[in-house]
Amino acid sequence: MTVHEVTVRYRGVPALDSVSFTLGSGVTGLLGPNGAGKTTLLRTLATALAPDAGRIEVLGRDPADPAQRTGIRRRLGFLPQDPGLHPHFTAFEFVDYVAILKEITDRRRRHDEVRRVLEAVGLGAERGKRVKALSGGMRQRVALAAALAGDPAFLVLDEPTVGLDPEQRMRFRELVAGLGEGRTVLLSTHQTEDVAALCHRVVVLDHGAVTFDGEPHALAGIARGRVWHSAERSPGAVAGWRTGLGVHRNIGTAPPGAECVEPTVEDGYLLLLDLAGRGRTGTEARA
């Protein structure tokens, strides 16, 4: 999968500005603040949007060519931010409907596939329930099952853990981790914990440009020596918050004598955004 100098504009304003990177198998995380261009990039890779400039190669094919684009779509699973689940469909009917759109024409084979993917996301017993009767986490799994129909080689997931409680998020993580074996998964998220838990690689987008591309521990490493705990919020910190334990976690240039702590992916990410000139001064209490 290659993205080469891709630009996408909305009414002349670039949402992606000459973005380049390559993707291999496994789960890659895509982080970025609101409006960074994540959804635009995912929709472009999922062949739902054509770039204004640059080239893309997905599964060895060129989506600009209609015949090759069809070939890509047959091997692609896309979980959009709003999957458009019809509330009156049962889980089975919704996934079956998507499988029809994916041109699995043989009815018996298709129904077997729908049962397989609903089992895979842990919804085998719920397949006859209507979408409107399912919890948010279950609906998200129905949408994932639909994306998985046809065993795609490339899976594009746009903020799949939004709105899930911690237990549902953990279950979802387990599922996605398994999916990264032998296929390419691109996962957009605001959850740095998801990136740390799931991804072998992370790409950070900011203002339509790639500002980091590497392993999650390298993103955390940006903040090495620059995260410290103190009794009060430290004035030299670019970001800081009082933790649930009552100490202040500060990120920035550590004052002399500060006791530095091990940085997380979130620390590195916040510092990266600040280094890009965003100038955060978060003071909200976090758990």
Ligand SMILES: Nc1ncnc2c1ncn2[C@@H]1O[C@H](COP(=O)(O)OP(=O)(O)OP(=O)(O)O)[C@@H](O)[C@H]1O
């Ligand atoms: N259909 C559209 N028409 C005009 N502008 C758009 C459209 N879609 C997105 N944009 C703009 O393009 C930029 C990138 O948007 P995009 O949705 O790709 O960001 P994002 O990183 O996915 O954001 P979020 O984290 O909030 O989902 C934003 O400034 C957004 O306002």
